[in-house]
Amino acid sequence: xxxxxxxxxxxxxxxxxxxxxxxxxxxxxxxxxxxxxxxxxxxxxxxxxxxxxxxxxxxxxxxxxxxxxxxxxxxxxxxxxxxxxxxxxxxxxxxxxxxxxxxxxxxxxxxxxxxxxxxxxxxxxxxxxxxxxxxxxxxxxxxxxxxxxxxxxxxxxxxxxxxxxxxxxxxxxxxxxxxxxxxxxxxxxxxxxxxxxxxxxxxxxxxxxxxxxxxxxxxxxxxxxxxxxxxxxxxxxxxxxxxxxxxxxxxxxxxxxxxxxxxxxxxxxxxxxxxxxxxxxxxxxxxxxxxxxxxxxxxxxxxxxxxxxxxxxxxxxxxxxxxxxxxxxxxxxxxxxxxxxxxxxxxxxxxxxxxxxxxxxxxxxxxxxxxxxxxxxxxxxxxxxxxxxxxxxxxxxxxxxxxxxxxxxxxxxxxxxxxxxxxxxxxxxxxxxxxxxxxxxxxxxxxxxxxxxxxxxxxxxxxxxxxxxxxxxxxxxxxxxxxxxxxxxxxxxxxxxxxxxxxxxxxxxxxxxxxxxxxxxxxxxxxxxxxxxxxxxxxxxxxxxxxxxxxxxxxxxxxxxxxxxxxxxxxxxxxxxxxxxxxxxxxxxxxxxxxxxxxxxxxx
Amino acid sequence: xxxxxxxxxxxxxxxxxxxxxxxxxxxxxxxxxxxxxxxxxxxxxxxxxxxxxxxxxxxxxxxxxxxxxxxxxxxxxxxxxxxxxxxxxxxxxxxxxxxxxxxxxxxxxxxxxxxxxxxxxxxxxxxxxxxxxxxxxxxxxxxxxxxxxxxxxxxxxxxxxxxxxxxxxxxxxxxxxxxxxxxxxxxxxxxxxxxxxxxxxxxxxxxxxxxxxxxxxxxxxxxxxxxxxxxxxxxxxxx
Numbered sequence: 151x152x153x154x155x156x157x158x159x160x161x162x163x164x165x166x167x168x169x170x171x172x173x174x175x176x177x178x179x180x181x182x183x184x185x186x187x188x189x190x191x192x193x194x195x196x197x198x199x200x201x202x203x204x205x206x207x208x209x210x211x212x213x214x215x216x217x218x219x220x221x222x223x224x225x226x227x228x229x230x231x232x233x234x235x236x237x238x239x240x241x242x243x244x245x246x247x248x249x250x251x252x253x254x255x256x257x258x259x260x261x262x263x264x265x266x267x268x269x270x271x272x273x274x275x276x277x278x279x280x281x282x283x284x285x286x287x288x289x290x291x292x293x294x295x296x297x298x299x300x301x302x303x304x305x306x307x308x309x310x311x312x313x314x315x316x317x318x319x320x321x322x323x324x325x326x327x328x329x330x331x332x333x334x335x336x337x338x339x340x341x342x343x344x345x346x347x348x349x350x351x352x353x354x355x356x357x358x359x360x361x362x363x364x365x366x367x368x369x370x371x372x373x374x375x376x377x378x379x380x381x382x383x384x385x386x387x388x389x390x391x392x393x394x395x396x397x398x399x400x401x402x403x404x405x406x407x408x409x410x411x412x413x414x415x416x417x418x419x420x421x422x423x424x425x426x427x428x429x430x431x432x433x434x435x436x437x438x439x440x441x442x443x444x445x446x447x448x449x450x451x452x453x454x455x456x457x458x459x460x461x462x463x464x465x466x467x468x469x470x471x472x473x474x475x476x477x478x479x480x481x482x483x484x485x486x487x488x489x490x491x492x493x494x495x496x497x498x499x500x501x502x503x504x505x506x507x508x509x510x511x512x513x514x515x516x517x518x519x520x521x522x523x524x525x526x527x528x529x530x531x532x533x534x535x536x537x538x539x540x541x542x543x544x545x546x547x548x549x550x551x552x553x554x555x556x557x558x559x560x561x562x563x564x565x566x567x568x569x570x571x572x573x574x575x576x577x578x579x580x581x582x583x584x585x586x587x588x589x590x591x592x593x594x595x596x597x598x599x600x601x602x603x604x605x606x607x608x609x610x611x612x613x614x615x616x617x618x619x620x621x622x623x624x625x626x627x628x629x630x631x632x633x634x635x636x637x638x639x640x641x642x643x644x645x646x647x648x649x650x651x652x653x654x655x656x657x658x659x660x661x662x663x664x665x666x667x668x669x670x671x672x673x674x675x676x677x678x679x680x681x682x683x684x685x686x687x688x689x690x691x692x693x694x695x696x697x698x699x700x701x702x703x704x705x706x707x708x709x710x711x712x713x714x715x716x717x718x719x720x721x722x723x724x725x726x727x728x729x730x731x732x733x734x735x736x737x738x739x740x741x742x743x744x745x746x747x748x749x750x751x752x753x754x
Numbered sequence: 755x756x757x758x759x760x761x762x763x764x765x766x767x768x769x770x771x772x773x774x775x776x777x778x779x780x781x782x783x784x785x786x787x788x789x790x791x792x793x794x795x796x797x798x799x800x801x802x803x804x805x806x807x808x809x810x811x812x813x814x815x816x817x818x819x820x821x822x823x824x825x826x827x828x829x830x831x832x833x834x835x836x837x838x839x840x841x842x843x844x845x846x847x848x849x850x851x852x853x854x855x856x857x858x859x860x861x862x863x864x865x866x867x868x869x870x871x872x873x874x875x876x877x878x879x880x881x882x883x884x885x886x887x888x889x890x891x892x893x894x895x896x897x898x899x900x901x902x903x904x905x906x907x908x909x910x911x912x913x914x915x916x917x918x919x920x921x922x923x924x925x926x927x928x929x930x931x932x933x934x935x936x937x938x939x940x941x942x943x944x945x946x947x948x949x950x951x952x953x954x955x956x957x958x959x960x961x962x963x964x965x966x967x968x969x970x971x972x973x974x975x976x977x978x979x980x981x982x983x984x985x986x987x988x989x990x991x992x993x
Contacts, residue, residue, distance in 0.1 A: 155864040158857075165891060166852020434851070441848045444809045445907070446837025447865050448830065 151451045156458045163438065172431045177467045179427025180517050183420015184471025188510035189478035190416050192502055194409035196479075199501040201398040201494050204338050208264065209391040212242065212362035213370055214377060217387040220708045221247065221684055223357040224384055232361055235376045237369035242267045243358040245348045248683050250674065251294065251341060252311040252318070253302030258674075261298060261341045262495035263314065265348020265358075291324030292351075293342040295335070299326045312341075314352050316673045316685035321351065339495050362391055387711050397716045398494050405490065407573075408648055414574050415641030418581060421517050422634035424467070428521030429627045435459065435522070439529050452530060456522050464518030468511045475510060492682075493709055493716050525626075551586040558583025573644055577637070584636050588629050596620060655733065662731035666722070667703070682707045682718070722747075755785040755947035756806065756915055761815035763801055763970075775801040777970035778815070783963065785914070785945040788938055790957045792975050793967035799951035802967065803917045806949065807842055808832055819915060837866055841908035843918040846900035849892045855879070855899070856888040859906040866911055879906050883932065897924035905933065909940065916940070916948045923953070934960045 232241040245265035365373040381388040565576040603612040706721040758781040764772040775798040804810040863871035882902040922930040964975040
């Protein structure tokens with residue numbers, strides 16, 4: 151059949167308003183699925199790519215780094231000894247500090263202050279390449295991403311206040327960086343300054359937090375082994391240059407698992423929703439095929455027609471779904487977990503990769519194709535007229551389904567109890583169980599209702615209702631709706647349950663940590679929420695003499711990279727109450743852990 | 755043109771005796787002939803037509819169209835046979851709901867990639883009395899008009915064989931006569947073989963062969979007029 155003929159027939163079918171409305175419902179159903187999948191994928195990708203982008207742009211083409219184990223950094227004279235090592239082509243210092251930029255109206259934003267060496271202009275990614283070496287050396291100002299500057303209400307060449315630790319000072323916004331300058335990185339919470347000026351701002355003269363190293367071609371292994379003793383001698387970490395991205399990937403594993411589970415459930419619910427909507431269109435499509443084939447339409451023509459139907463539905467649904475998904479990802483999927491944003495500079499950019507679009511569009515088209523073809527597979531595959539005898543499920547098939555369903559339920563329970571992190575697999579086994587069990591459950595319920603209505607109700611309406619429920623089309627539609635609802639409810643409970651569990655865990659540990667004091671003093675700003683920002687200038691003796699104060703203790707917190715994890719480390723005074731929160735002890739003896747920690751605590 | 759040899763089709767329902775819908779039926783219809791098959795409801799008329807159309811497989815016997823056994827054809831040849839050699843005048847409910855009369859009537863032309871579909875179908879529709887109804891949707895047509903749209907579709911590709919299953923069941927006497935005349939005319943002018951399954955007593959007058967199908971068996975038709983009148987008008991007897 152010619153494409154023109156296919157289009158002609160499609161238009162002829164759509165002349166019926168009922169068909170148009172049914173197809174509209176199908177488009178909407180698939181679009182909802184595409185939107186859910188797209189939005190959840192964008193949320194997941196944005197989170198990971200945000201840190202990856204920043205790392206890539208700062209790291210540039212360097213390969214290794216020496217990293218301080220705390221915010222106080224290390225002596226910049228290490229840089230000279232690193233540069234002298236054979237095989238080192240370039241070694242570039244960086245000073246990183248958590249800071250808050252404060253606009254004229256007092257609105258503030260936590261940023262990662264990056265003090266970079268002028269030579270970074272040659273070696274780094276687009277972030278610093280934009281500046282000339284001379285500019286970076288001479289600037290006594292900071293550069294802010296345009297969205298950050300806009301958020302706090304400052305523009306280029308305007309003064310801005312900067313809080314680092316407990317110090318607040320005024321500096322100048324030398325330039326604002328838009329997407330045209332640094333791409334999606336413009337949405338990252340950063341402030342860039344020449345390293346000398348950053349040291350001055352942070353009151354850390356002669357201190358740096360990282361050295362990025364580029365080796366001569368083919369000598370990276372040699373440089374690594376030469377750097378190892380330098381790192382060991384000064385308690386520094388020696389890692390690949392892009393190690394922050396690795397750390398973040400590990401830290402975000404739980405979040406990504408949640409996102410994957412949510413994406414999978416979204417895809418399933420979306421697919422089931424689409425299928426339910428598609429079922430509405432099945433009778434009209436089935437009738438068309440049954441009328442066309444005796445008239446001479448070949449199987450190939452039938453498949454062409456159905457493919458065209460699916461393509462139209464799929465393409466329209468994908469376009470609508472991507473628009474809805476875009477809105478959904480802007481409105482509802484933007485929250486970044488606090489435990490990640492406090493430890494990593496996560497931007498609020500929305501990153502849409504081609505993989506995300508392909509996945510969402512692929513799922514939408516697959517839903518359309520399966521939704522069109524699956525219910526009609528018997529019409530397409532069989533001879534032109536239906537078998538003379540209606541098929542009934544044999545007892546063996548019913549028993550097999552029941553056994554499969556029960557096994558699926560058992561597998562789901564086992565997975566959720568024993569390996570909760572594999573909840574995605576649990577969703578699949580649950581769906582299999584539901585597919586196997588729902589027909590029997592549905593038939594049983596209808597039969598029970600039939601008996602009740604015969605004995606108790608006996609009205610014409612209930613008889614009609616039972617008859618309607620027993621017709622094949624209503625039965626299939628009801629089963630699909632029931633399955634969709636079951637998966638949606640399960641998904642909501644699973645995702646919400648995981649979120650509540652995580653929240654409870656964090657709340658409990660926070661309560662136990664905070665419970666060691668009545669009042670905590672830390673610099674303002676989101677970055678200080680875990681008290682990892684160090685500060686000086688508070689007279690603790692004077693605080694101790696305030697009325698009602700029994701005791702003042704110093705507390706030290708920091709992030710420490712340990713293996714492939716970024717740990718939140720706390721150093722408490724020996725006298726601190728509950729130095730090891732019981733909620734954080736997975737196995738072992740709490741008293742012994744407290745005693746061990748107490749032995750290495752500093753006096754406070 | 756059409757030759758049926760000992761055609762058999764039985765349906766099995768449960769464990770009971772099989773229903774003999776078509777039982778060793780033999781029939782020959784030459785090109786340009788119109789064969790009428792009478793029979794009460796459930797006598798196997800529709801099954802017989804479906805076997806000739808090749809949409810249902812027989813349990814035994816052969817269906818030869820133009821000397822070719824249609825059940826020995828490849829799938830592609832079988833589709834081509836139904837599309838180009840065969841015209842089926844089915845029930846009005848087989849029309850595409852919501853579509854316009856001209857769209858329904860030209861369906862086969864589009865399936866056959868005929869570019870001049872509209873130019874070809876309009877005279878045929880006019881001949882069938884559908885002038886002025888081209889743009890009407892299925893639901894806006896009377897049952898008789900829908901039936902005529904079906905006829906137009908069946909005849910649109912000048913088939914060699916036309917199978918008509920109760921084509922005049924929903925038409926008034928005048929339209930019935932017109933349709934039967936048209937079918938006869940097609941037989942004569944185009945050399946088309948027509949097999950017409952009907953209850954309509956008028957049809958016999960236009961036929962070259964008249965048969966009756968009872969319990970799946972084909973026999974020459976002998977109208978029992980007295981019995982016919984008594985059944986049709988029992989009230990008159992009591993009066």
